[in-house]
Structure formats: C-alpha cells, structure tokens
Amino acid sequence: MKKNKILIAVLIALMLAVLAYFAADIPFYTYPETGVTASLQSETDTELTFSVAGNAVFSLGWFEAMMPFTIIVGLSLVCILLDVLLRKRLYRKNNVPCARTERMKFGRKQNLPRFGFEMIRWSIMILSFVLLIWGGKILGTALSSLQLPILACPYNEEQLTGAGCFLFSNLDMLAESSVDEILWFAGSFIVCAVLFGRLLCGFVCPLGFVQDVMHELRQKLHTEGIPLNEKLYAGLRFAKWIMLLIFLGIGLIGGSFCDFCPAITLSPALAGFKTSLYFSGFMMVVVLVSGFFKRRCFCNICPMGYLLGLPHKVSLARLKKNAVACTECGACYEACPMGIKSIYTVREGKNELSIDVTTADCIFCGECIRRCPEDGALFMTFAGKKIYTASRMKFMRDYTTPRRKKAAENE
C-alpha cells in the first residue's frame, strides 16, 4: 500500500514538473502580439523595464486587460458550484450518515466588527493590495528597487516595490544582473525575512488577500469546506516540496515559473497591463477554488512563503504560549490556516509560561489567538513586545448576541 502511494506521488510530481516546464505552451488566454504586450519566455527577456504604461482603471484598455481574470473568476465560480451541488454524490456519502451541506444560505446578523488585531490586519492587507498593484501610479516608483519577497508579480509596472519572486525563480539571471541588483535582491530578502518573516504573508501579500476574501465569502454563504486533518496537511506539505523544486529549478532548465505562477493573473491585469496567460491561468482557478474550500490553501504550498519562513528562528515576530493556562482545547489548531498542530500539543519548554511555538509555517494571521479561550495562553510578540494576547472575554464577544439585538430582546 505504501509503495503504491509513493508511486502515485512520484507520478504526480513528474506530471506537475512537466506541466511547469511546458507551461508556456499551454495557453489560457493570449493577446495578439502587437509589440506592447509583455512576452513571457525567459530566454528572450533580459530586462524588466518595458516602456509600456498600464491602461487607466476602467478605461477600455483596462477592461481588455481584465478579461482573462474575469474568465478565471467565472471558471472558479462554476467549479465551486459544481462541487457543492455534486459533493454528496461524489465523495461525501461514505463520510457521515447525514451530511447536510448547507448551500447558499445567507448569513445572520453578526456582531459589529471590533477594533483589534483582526481589523488592523485587514486594513494593512487592503492597503498593501492597493499599493502593490497601483502604488506606482499613486506614489511613483521610488521604492521599485526594493524587492519584496512575496508573489507580487513584477509584470505589474505600477507596483510600489519590486518583487523578489522573479529572481528567485530565475536564479540563472543572477549571473547576468548587476551587483546593484543582486545586492538589492539579497538585501531585501534578508532584511524582510529576518525582520518580518512570514508576517509578510499574513499582512502584505496580495495573493493572501485574495484567498482571505474567498474564505470570508464561504463563511458568509455558510458553505462547507473540506475536512481538515493531518492527512490533508501531509498531502499539502508534499505539494509544497514539488512547488519549491519547480520554483527554484525551472529557471535553471530553461522554463519560466511566471508561466506557472498564479500571481501573474491578478496584479498586472488590475493595473491595466495586457498580459498573456499560459498555465498560470489554470493555476489561478485552482488557487481560487481551493482557497474557497480551504482557508489559504495556496499559502500552504507557496514556495516563496517557505523561503520566507526559513529564518523563523531569528525573526522578530514570535508566537508564544503559556503552557499552564492552555487547556489543550485544540481551537488554535482548528483555526490555523496552515495546520500547525504544535501550538496545541507543545507543553514543555524552558519557561513554561512563555514557550516559543513559532514555526516555519506560521503566517501570523492571528487566528489562533483570536480563537483561544484562555486568558494569556497564546500571545504574539514583535521585537519582544506583546502585540496580541488571547483573552476570554474578547473570545466570548465573538459569539454572543450582538448588543443591539440584546437590548431589543430585553425590552
């Protein structure tokens, strides 16, 4: 049985690698070659400085540029609908006696959003989404040398900053880059990874924002996702290794990750750049659909994220736990989009009241702390200062009757 599993895994890996290599030959949506579109074959590209301006938002050109993304969204919705309608027939029937997959029911009155970590994180995510896509238009390209190590897509000229993902995935180009570029690249990566680590994933990455939006959509519609357990995360971990291999290796064998990467479908299009999409279009559909059914599914396999997480032992953002206050309720594990179980299971440490449970996977979204019902059992620190602590009363307020409704009931 195990031999079979290994065989299947290797076959899938090979298939994906082949797809990645030939990604440029699998068109999703191509624009006619008119000289103003960006070509994506890395052999012919030597520089990224095109002198083509993105179309203004809501102009005709912009709608043309948005066409592929619109198709992607459409395809994703179709896939989601199909899955929800056929789920019972396809794969749920053996699972539980009566699986009541709620479909498309609209949400009930929730509590008013409170000011807190959650709100700050969403604000920063929205801000960085705007800046990373249209920032150049607003603030100029002063920061364009800074290569943020996230999937922010360099094909969008209007970005506020550069994107380190390009050079990572085309390591062969390092040989041809200037010393300046190499220093900026390495420097940005080291500074960002060491200082912030995967805080960037949780707060800045636009692809992360998109996935969070898909998740909230599912929550509002009360549609069931897929069951989360160790088996799923083990599978995702395996996919991550493949992605990493493809990410780092494909440039060296003549392919281009950009043909494979989902980020290219989003950022350039929104800024008005008509970018032809190859296999990446299908990847984006996968990201949207999987992100709908499982929170931040792509982040689990993102190679850039993995690289950011490597120096987690020294980065300034830390997740800590008070093992005595923890009741091992597992809510943190259930809430974690990255499936980190050690926050829940770890009990031993040098100082029981403040055990460091930061892992390479943690994107610092803060969900674990939000869902922790014990005062001070989990807390996040940045540069030694506590920035978010679990609190029972705050936890309860997420679930109790909203104040105004309560007041009405008491009349």
Added chain:
Amino acid sequence: MSVYAGLDGGSTYLKAALIDHTGKVLNTGVKSTGIDNNGAAKVLLEQLCREIGVSRIDYTMATGYSRKILEVAEDDVSEITAHAYGVRITAPQGYRPGLIVDIGGQDSKVIYLDDQYRVKNFSMNDKCAAGTGKFMEVIAQILETTIDQVGPISLESTAPCDINSTCVVFAQSEVISLVARKFDRRDILAGMHASMARRIVKMIRKNEMGGDILMTGGGAMNIGLRRAFEDELMRDVYVATHPQFNGAIGAALIASERRN
C-alpha cells in the same frame, strides 16, 4: 509562671495536662467521664492544679471527641493537630520527626510530620475496632487478664499464634477456640499484637515516611505491641513519654502558643 491546660476528651476517659510556658509538663491526670463531660473536666483540672499548688490557668485548649462541648476550654483543635504538637514535648531523645502512630481506645491514627513537626498528611481508622485499644481489651478479657498485663505476658511467647479474623467480634470467637485447643495464652497474646501491628502498618504509606516512627496513645504503653511493630516494620520504634497524655499535652502547647 504561666500555666496552660490541655484537655483530651475521649469517649470513656478524659485526659488533662498542665504545662508551663517553657513547655515543661507540670502534671497530668485522667478521669472517667460518665455522662457529664463538663463536670468531669472541671473537677479534673481543679484536682491537677491543687496537686501542684497552682491557682489559675492562663489558657485552656480542648481536643478529642468531646472537644466542642467542653465549656471550660477557651478553644478547641482537632486531635491530629494536637498530637503533632504533643510530640514536640513528648518525643524522646534522638527522635527525628517522621511518623506518629497513635493507638487510642476507640480509634487509631497515623500522622506524617515534616522535619519541623508540622502535619504533612494523616490517615485515620475510626470505623473499625480492629487496630484500636478496644481489640486488646476484648481479648484481654477472654484470657482473664487486664490490658496493662498483656504486653509483658506476650513477650514471653516463643511461638506466636496466627489470628486471622479481621473483625474484633470474630476474633473473639477465634481466640476462644484457640483457648479451647489448649494454646498458651502467651502465644495467643503475641499473635494478637502481631495482628494489630499488621493492621496498623497497612495504614502507613511507606514512601511518605521520612524520619522515625513514634508511638503514642494508650497502645504505646504496651511493650508487646511495640515489639510487634518493630518486627513488622523491621526498624526501631520510639515511644513518647506520657503516651496517654500526648493529645492533652499538645493541646496545652497550642494553648500556650495562642496566648503568646
């Protein structure tokens, strides 16, 4: 000189002790209670005072079964605490505080002390007569002797009998049958002591036992029982001075601390 009194009100006997502020035992006495606990207590204390020429008692503390009804006492304390305090005075030289085994007429207690004579834990048997003075009393009666004789007699035994019954009432019948079968009463008494020692040792959790073992209570005056204990535990067992009055002395000591 300040004088402090301790009263230990058992169900049949009332014990009293007088100590001074240095902890020296001035006088002790026992009286059978009858139905009037208060009256007996008053009479006993007056008698003890008269015997040593003391006119007033500064503070009186009560312990034991009837401690809450003795009006002559200013306050009361449980027997466990009283015994633990008592051994501070009554423990013989060389005793390192560890375990107190108190064998009273109606109950038996095991008290674990830390090295400061404070109570760490305790265990009581107050449901069953086996392992208490009652057991010895009943057997002594059948063998036509008295309880203060059973000890010395049993020491002369060379081949102790086995007494298997756990219950005092059944043990009675067993002893009668042993007598009928012409067993020597010395051997029977030795067997009785061994049986008691086993019962009480069952209450002791060896891993909690640090320090030495000290016997108090009426049973401590029984040399046969002490020997049986030592044989069962394979170690020396100390006996408190004034074993019968240990509770009263402890109560008096608490009285003196209360005052100061």
Added chain:
Amino acid sequence: MNENMNITPMNSAQIRQQERFDRKGTAVAEKMLRQVRELSHMPETLEPFLKTLESIFSRREDALRPQGVPTVGTYCVMVPPELIYAQGAMPVKLCGGSYTAFGIGDDIAPRDACPLVKAVMGFEEIDAMPVYQNCSLMAVPVTCDCKKKLAGWLQERRPTAVLHVPANRDRDEDMERFVGELYRFSEQLEQMTGFSLTYGRLADACRMTADAQYQLSRFIDLRRKHSRIIRGSFSMAVMNALSYTWLPDWTKQLSDLNDELASLAKQKKTAAKENQPRILLTGSPVIFPNFKLPLLIESMGGLLAADETCMGERGFYDPPAIVDRTVDGMLRALSNRATRPCTCPTFADNLRRIYRIRQLIKDYRIQGVIYHVLRGCLVYDYEYRQLEEEMGKLGIPVIRVETDYNEEDVEQLRIRVEAFIELIKYGGKQE
C-alpha cells in the same frame, strides 16, 4: 406527556415505596438547602438557583421550560447542549446525587459500582422523579465502565442514544470519529422532535450557550479578581442548577448574580475572612443533594475558593471555538470541545488536568486541595497519585477524601476536613 410511563398500575406496596422515597428525598433536599441558606453572606440573587433545586428535588417537579419542548437526559459533559437545543429539545443533566435513589439502586447495581450510577438506576426503578421520567431520550456517552453498563441497562428500558467517546483525543481521526457520533445523535434527535439540523437553528443554539458562557466567564473573572466574594457552596449551587434550567433563564439569573457581586466588590465586601484557608475541591462530581463536602469545608472554617469537578465549574467551562461557520464546522467545534480540553479521567491521557489545576491554584491562590473520590470511582482514584506528586512540588497539601452517598460518614469527614484546614493554618504557608 411521557410516552414511556408504566402502563401497569402500581400496587399499594409500590405506592407506599414511592411515598417513602418522596418523604426521604424531600427531607434530604430540604436539609441541604437549609444548610446552604444558613451559610453567611448569601447573595440575594442566589435565590432563583436554590429555587430550581428545590423544585426538582424537594417538590419533584419537572424542569421548567417552554410549552411543547421535550427533554433529553444527558449524563456527561461530552453531550453538547447546543445540539440538543438546536433540534428543539432541552438537555437535563441527570447524573444522580440522591441518597434515597442510591439506596434503591444499591440493590440493582453491583456493590462496588459508583454511587452516581446507582442513583440513576434508583431513579429509573422508583418512577417518582418527573425530571427523569419525562425524558423522551437518554444520551449516554460511554466514558467509564459504569456508564457503559448504564447505557446498556437503560437501552432495555427507554430510548437511549449511546455516544462513543474516543479514549484518545489528540489524533485527528479520533476527534473526527466523535463528529460522526454527533451526526448520528442528531438523527435520533430529529426522529424525536421532528426538527432537522439546519445552520440557522444550530447558530441560534450556539449563540444561546455563548451568552450563558459569557456570564459564566464574568462570574469566574469576578471570583478571580476578588477572591472571597462568594462562598464555594453557592457557586456549586449555581452550577448544579444549570443542569435543570432552561438556558436563557439561567443566563439571566447568573447575569443578575454577577451584577450583585460586582457591586459587592465595589463596596469591598467579602464573604469570608482573610485567614480562612482557600481550598480547591477536585475529583468525582459533587451533585445536589450530596453537598456534604462543600458544606463541611465552609462550616469548618475553610473557604471553597474553586472547584474542578464536572457538575461544578467544569460542566460548562469550555466554549466551542467555532472557526468555520457551517453546520459541519460547528459540529466539529462541538466535538472538539467535548473531547480535547475535557479533563475527565476516563480519557487515557489526562495530563491536561494537572495543568488546569495548576492554573486554578495560581488564579485563586489556593492553599490546599481536597481530592474527592466517590467509592467505586476508580478513574479518579488512579489520578490521585500523580496529582499528589505535582502538588508536592508546589508545596500544596492534598488529602484524599473517599465517601459515598449516605449521611453516616459526615462526622468522619468532618474530622478529616477540620484537621486538613488546621494543617494549612498551622502549616506555615500563610499568605
């Protein structure tokens, strides 16, 4: 209307037995309630809780609830009340604490069985407790041996839902298996009430319990910050009353109690003196009317500052952390809550209980722990050793008190509790 009522008419001997049960049961309940009321510093807003206990045990009425709502008898904290409320029924926790019922059950269950199960069997036999008799369904999680056999025994007599609780809860598969159990239970509930499990109903039920747990969190917070604000016996009464109260009513009553305690705290009033040793009671559950131990502790000069028992604070402490707002997500959260943070010793690995007790000791500045073991409750007895060791490391004295459901050993308990309280007082670990 109870469909399971015995159709055969009772003969006069049975009627006389019921009358005796009524008399004795009322006598014990009244005595306990009187002792609770006699304790000093009883808050006025405690009265509704005592009235509930009086109604159930003294006057033997059925649980008060809206018209037409059936009741489901539950037997452990693993049965989620949210699910039962969502499907239009009311859960009543029927773990027995009655001396009289215990006496009857003594003849049915083996001698060494735990008194809780004997009391439940007694209830079934005597047919005189409406809160028990009128249940349309019994939900028994299979936790310890006695509950297992109780489930089998009950199944022969009335509709029973048996829930298999996993022995290990840290593996995902085990926790998910319990989700399957909840789905099956939900089907049985649907058959009984006619209401199917929908998102709306489940969300409303979870909101209802969240409101109640919010008040409980306030209660706990008040007791943590102002350590002598209320006696432990009163807290026990509050938590015991939860088993038989319609949840929104209980929430309102607790909210009033919290308000009173908050105002008492502002006026710096306390219910006990500073030097009274603060005691933690842990172990087998203390179920009304078996309030022997809490009452003893407080009448012997100690303060029952906190408890770690499943009919006490633990019975409603853990909230379900709903991370996924779907039916499956909520059931998963309920299953998670029922298994993972639960400190019941029927789970194979229960180290989390030690940590929980350590946190309680910190929160309430506990000076001594009384470990309550019901005769026959082996699982709690097993854990005594380890707890004693851990408490030894912290320098906190522990004693093990074993008791049954009868009033004969009150005096023996009294001397032990008293000696223990003195042990703390004279022990030199004053605070």
